[in-house]
Amino acid sequence: MQKANTALQHPSWIQRAPVVRPFWLAILVVAACSLGCVGDESRSSQSSVDSPAHPELKNREIRLSVLHASEHPLVSRPVDLNRWNSKYDPYFRKYSKRFFGPGMDWRWFKSQAIAESELKHTSRGPQGAVGLMQIMPETFSQSNNELLLESHQERWHIAVAIQYNRWLWSRWEKSTERDPIDLMLASYNAGRSRILTSTYFCGGCLSWERLQNFVPPVTRHYLIKIYALMGKDLES
Numbered sequence: 001m002q003k004a005n006t007a008l009q010h011p012s013w014i015q016r017a018p019v020v021r022p023f024w025l026a027i028l029v030v031a032a033c034s035l036g037c038v039g040d041e042s043r044s045s046q047s048s049v050d051s052p053a054h055p056e057l058k059n060r061e062i063r064l065s066v067l068h069a070s071e072h073p074l075v076s077r078p079v080d081l082n083r084w085n086s087k088y089d090p091y092f093r094k095y096s097k098r099f100f101g102p103g104m105d106w107r108w109f110k111s112q113a114i115a116e117s118e119l120k121h122t123s124r125g126p127q128g129a130v131g132l133m134q135i136m137p138e139t140f141s142q143s144n145n146e147l148l149l150e151s152h153q154e155r156w157h158i159a160v161a162i163q164y165n166r167w168l169w170s171r172w173e174k175s176t177e178r179d180p181i182d183l184m185l186a187s188y189n190a191g192r193s194r195i196l197t198s199t200y201f202c203g204g205c206l207s208w209e210r211l212q213n214f215v216p217p218v219t220r221h222y223l224i225k226i227y228a229l230m231g232k233d234l235e236s
Helices: 002-007 022-050 060-070 089-100 107-117 154-173 181-190 192-201 217-229
Strands: none
Touching: 060 217, 089 107, 089 154, 107 154, 107 181, 107 217, 154 181, 181 192, 181 217
């Protein structure tokens, strides 16, 4: 009988186990929950930047602009955010009106400058493009504007770029009854001859919905950036 009672006793390691009182147990649970919530919030915040609503936007600054604009109902265009320098706005307004008239939204050209150089006038492209609007010097080799490109004044680069956009616009305007702004922008980026070749390979199409499959990927992304900054979708 004595042996049976001994066999029923708990092992010594169970008897020495610490007892966690209910008060301290509650503290531990709350602390663990708080750490988990902070971690989840941090991961959520980071994922909102790394997984934007526009995954096709590869430029981080433009992507953040689109995200921030979506959080502010009064901001209809990401290009209007304070993160983008407004010092050149008077020039975009002035030369847009001069070459296109008052009906053209000057923000198209500011968005274009952001896509080209993020509004950095000291930018120089790998192929020799220079300035705020990343102009290729040979673009105006047969005009009277080449002297303007030698100037370090941003206003002349903006003026020359918008004038060139107007030239492209006029060429495409003769070929289509719709607004040719997408064709103008694509030609500015890739060159009009290359876009003409792309229209040939797509059977003479002029709608961006079809043409985008025949233009260089960098040109396709170029338009995505500009339209995103303008708060617009690429239309066919």
